[in-house]
Amino acid sequence: MTTLLQVTGLTKQFAEHKVVDDIHFTLEEKTSTALIGPNGAGKTTTLSMLTGLLKPTAGSVRMLNGDVRSNIGFLPQYPQFHPWLSALEFTEMAARLNGITAKKAKLEAQKTLEFVGLGNAQHKKIATFSGGMKQRLGISQAIVHKPKLLLLDEPVSALDPVGRREVLDLLKGLQQETTILYSTHILNDAEEMTDQLLFLQDGKLVEQGTLREVRQRFDEQSYVVEFNNEEEARLFAGPTESVKGCYVYINILNEEPTMKELLHRLSICPYTIRKVERQTASLEEIFMKVAKKA
Ligand SMILES: Nc1ncnc2c1ncn2[C@@H]1O[C@H](COP(=O)(O)OP(=O)(O)OP(=O)(O)O)[C@@H](O)[C@H]1O
Numbered sequence: 001m002t003t004l005l006q007v008t009g010l011t012k013q014f015a016e017h018k019v020v021d022d023i024h025f026t027l028e029e030k031t032s033t034a035l036i037g038p039n040g041a042g043k044t045t046t047l048s049m050l051t052g053l054l055k056p057t058a059g060s061v062r063m064l065n066g067d068v069r070s071n072i073g074f075l076p077q078y079p080q081f082h083p084w085l086s087a088l089e090f091t092e093m094a095a096r097l098n099g100i101t102a103k104k105a106k107l108e109a110q111k112t113l114e115f116v117g118l119g120n121a122q123h124k125k126i127a128t129f130s131g132g133m134k135q136r137l138g139i140s141q142a143i144v145h146k147p148k149l150l151l152l153d154e155p156v157s158a159l160d161p162v163g164r165r166e167v168l169d170l171l172k173g174l175q176q177e178t179t180i181l182y183s184t185h186i187l188n189d190a191e192e193m194t195d196q197l198l199f200l201q202d203g204k205l206v207e208q209g210t211l212r213e214v215r216q217r218f219d220e221q222s223y224v225v226e227f228n229n230e231e232e233a234r235l236f237a238g239p240t241e242s243v244k245g246c247y248v249y250i251n252i253l254n255e256e257p258t259m260k261e262l263l264h265r266l267s268i269c270p271y272t273i274r275k276v277e278r279q280t281a282s283l284e285e286i287f288m289k290v291a292k293k294a
Contacts, residue, residue, distance in 0.1 A: 001028040002064075004148060004179045005050075009059035012045050012203075019045050021203040022059070027149065027196075032171070032180040034190035036287065037200035043183035044077060046200065047151050050181070066148065070099065073142035077153040077183075079134075083127035087118050087137050090126060094141035112144045113137075116170060132163025139170060143178070150174065152182035156189055168193060187283040197283075199290050207290045211283070218286045221252040223262055224277045232271040246274075 005027040012020040020042040027033055035043050048054035050061055051074045063071055082090060091109035100108055113122045116136040121129070129137065135155065142150055155171065156164045171180060172193055184190050190197065197214050199207040207214060215221075225248045227233040237248045250257065257265075259278070266273055281289075 001031070003027070004029045004064060005068075006062045006064065007050070007059070008062070010046065010049060010056055010061065011058040012042075012049060012054065013057040018057075019203050020049065020056075023200070023203075023205045025196075025198055025205065025208060027179050027181060029148075029179055030175065030177065031195035032175050032182070032193050033196040033198060034194045035181060035183040035198045035200060036185065036187065036190055037183075038185065038291070041200040042203040043200055044153055045203075047074070047153050047181070047183060050151055063149070070145075071148040073098075073145065073147035073150045075135075075138045075142045075150075075152045075155055077157075079138045079141075081126045081129075081134060081137065083125065085126055086123050087113055087126060087129070087140075088122040090137065091140050091144055095144045098145035100145055108144055109140075112140045115143075116140045117166070130163065131159050132166050135159060135163065135167050136170060139167070139174075143174065147178070149179045149181065152180065154184060155182050157184060157186055164189070187287055191283045199287065201291060214286060214290075215280065218281070218289045221278065221280050223250040223252065223257075223259075224248070224275075224279055225250070225266070225273060226275040228272050228274065236269055236271060252278075 003026050007025050010020060010023045011018060037043050049056045051072055052069050061068055088109055091113055092105045095105040095108050113119055116139055118136055156167050159167060168189060194211055196210060197208060198205055227246045229246050233243045233246050233248050237243050242249045
């Protein structure tokens with residue numbers, strides 16, 4: 001993997017308050033990273049510093065192989081659209097602002113609108129667009145100059161389930177070519193599209209890693225075996241296994257016991273087994289644990 005962006009000691013202080021406090025992370029090329037955190041954690045401030053819209057109090061943002069400004073596309077949380085413009089006029093304007101020549105801007109804008117699924121709506125006024133269409137238009141203005149890094153502030157939070165699906169699928173497609181960093185407080189979405197997780201709380205990065213790594217640190221995985229009644233569950237359970245009603249909970253530590261070992265135990269068990277499931281915590285549950293630890 002090749003590193004695209006290196007963030008070192010990034011800090012932002014407003015008066016006495018450090019809203020982003022000495023954070024360090026790297027973004028690898030063509031990966032997606034979810035910046036997660038509760039309201040006020042510092043997500044927007046971090047993204048604003050990466051785009052160059054806000055000057056850090058300390059620390060640096062370095063794009064390896066190129067200049068940060070020209071290689072970034074940004075979709076703010078509340079993008080300002082000019083409702084009287086058509087989608088094509090708006091995207092063309094964004095192309096010009098991002099340094100594409102007047103000659104090429106229209107063609108690039110048309111190609112980008114096709115890509116985001118607004119080809120047929122390119123001549124319509126933005127005022128007539130749905131939330132999902134506006135968000136796709138927002139993405140089109142952010143990618144029209146083919147940036148290496150796409151920054152998105154809460155790209156799907158305000159959308160209904162259909163709009164959210166459309167935008168998530170679009171982002172997944174983009175991920176093949178672009179590095180993506182997006183903030184969200186909707187953890188199900190992060191679970192779906194994430195190579196790296198960054199948990200921000202009170203301006204500090206309290207946890208980071210792949211979903212798998214974070215899971216391993218915070219998730220106590222277990223098998224759940226359901227019996228007909230509590231008595232059978234108790235007779236089946238080993239000394240370290242907990243029983244709640246007709247369920248036996250078998251914790252998995254360092255991948256032990258394996259499913260094969262469990263199946264063997266089940267195959268020689270004289271009682272009726274109603275269900276066996278492997279349980280892993282949702283990102284939501286892990287997030288609550290991370291937040292408690294910090
Ligand atoms: N210009 C500013 N002056 C003073 N304080 C600010 C300024 N901008 C942001 N803050 C404060 O910094 C903290 C972090 O804000 P930020 O918008 O980065 O959080 P966030 O994680 O994006 O939150 P949300 O999910 O609500 O958008 C908040 O306490 C906010 O009030």
